[in-house]
Amino acid sequence: xxxxxxxxxxALIRTRALVAVGAMLRSCVSRxxxxxxxxxxxxxxxxxxxxxxxxxVNPGAGRRERAAKPGCxxxxxxxxxxxxxxxxxxxxxxxxxxxMRLLFDQFMxxxxxxxxxxxxxxxxxxxxxxxxxxxYFPDAKLxxxxxxxxxxxxxxxxxxLGFEYAMFHNCVEDRTVxxxxxxxxxxxxxxxxxxxxxxxxxxxxxxxxxxxxxGVAMTASLNxxxxxxxxxxxxxxxxxxxxxxxxxxxxxxxNIQSVDEKTVYSEATSLFVKLDPKTRLT
Numbered sequence: 512x513x514x515x516x517x518x519x520x521x522a523l524i525r526t527r528a529l530v531a532v533g534a535m536l537r538s539c540v541s542r543x544x545x546x547x548x549x550x551x552x553x554x555x556x557x558x559x560x561x562x563x564x565x566x567x568v569n570p571g572a573g574r575r576e577r578a579a580k581p582g583c584x585x586x587x588x589x590x591x592x593x594x595x596x597x598x599x600x601x602x603x604x605x606x607x608x609x610x611m612r613l614l615f616d617q618f619m620x621x622x623x624x625x626x627x628x629x630x631x632x633x634x635x636x637x638x639x640x641x642x643x644x645x646x647y648f649p650d651a652k653l654x655x656x657x658x659x660x661x662x663x664x665x666x667x668x669x670x671x672l673g674f675e676y677a678m679f680h681n682c683v684e685d686r687t688v689x690x691x692x693x694x695x696x697x698x699x700x701x702x703x704x705x706x707x708x709x710x711x712x713x714x715x716x717x718x719x720x721x722x723x724x725x726g727v728a729m730t731a732s733l734n735x736x737x738x739x740x741x742x743x744x745x746x747x748x749x750x751x752x753x754x755x756x757x758x759x760x761x762x763x764x765x766n767i768q769s770v771d772e773k774t775v776y777s778e779a780t781s782l783f784v785k786l787d788p789k790t791r792l793t
Contacts, residue, residue: 597633606671610746614690618679630678634666672696685753687720703740720751721783731782759785
């Protein structure tokens with residue numbers, strides 16, 4: 512072993528030593544990055560180990576009762592595999608403009624007293640644990656394989672090119688607010704966002720509000736009134752709220768406003784239905 516290591520003289524020894532040190536440093540950097548993802552950014556709680564998107568204990572309770580139960584957002588949107596670490600895409604990145612960063616900072620400030628909670632966002636997620644997939648799908652193994660390659664549609668484009676957004680939820684008021692900046696790949700009419708891109712973000716925001724309220728739910732109807740076109744690259748605020756709950760039905764409303772709240776771009780109403788564990792989707 513000694514002769515093999517020393518063969519080639521001092522130059523080769525130095526080269527091998529540098530390679531070994533480089534490998535060790537790369538390993539340390541990788542471990543530090545993993546630890547940083549697990550702990551999360553300053554001021555944000557670590558990712559919980561329990562099932563994501565858990566509903567509140569009593570979603571039909573009155574607002575006063577819910578206000579007395581802080582922390583109604585019991586989980587963070589994550590992949591169904593709790594062993595996989597994902598990058599939180601709802602944090603600021605270089606493509607965010609000044610308005611986007613300012614709004615994000617304002618809502619993070621509101622979150623300090625617990626009234627608002629930032630909702631992490633990832634490229635892929637599933638709303639049930641792996642062992643519960645069979646509740647909604649007849650072939651759980653096949654569905655798990657498909658989901659392993661699936662990506663959340665609003666997160667499918669590269670950074671800065673499509674949907675840049677962050678969501679915050681207020682459980683006392685049953686409200687979810689989304690700050691949204693549309694990238695160049697979302698153009699419809701020249702210089703403006705495509706109506707389908709706007710509808711996507713409305714549906715995503717309303718869906719998030721519904722899921723936080725009652726658990727797994729899906730869109731049954733969505734009615735949108737487009738009042739003004741949204742300039743490409745501008746920042747808007749999507750406000751959604753739960754208006755009424757009737758059994759498994761949730762009625763929600765939503766509007767999209769400019770940052771200064773002087774312009775209303777769109778308004779929407781929707782019906783979401785909580786999934787029945789006794790009914791398969793396919």
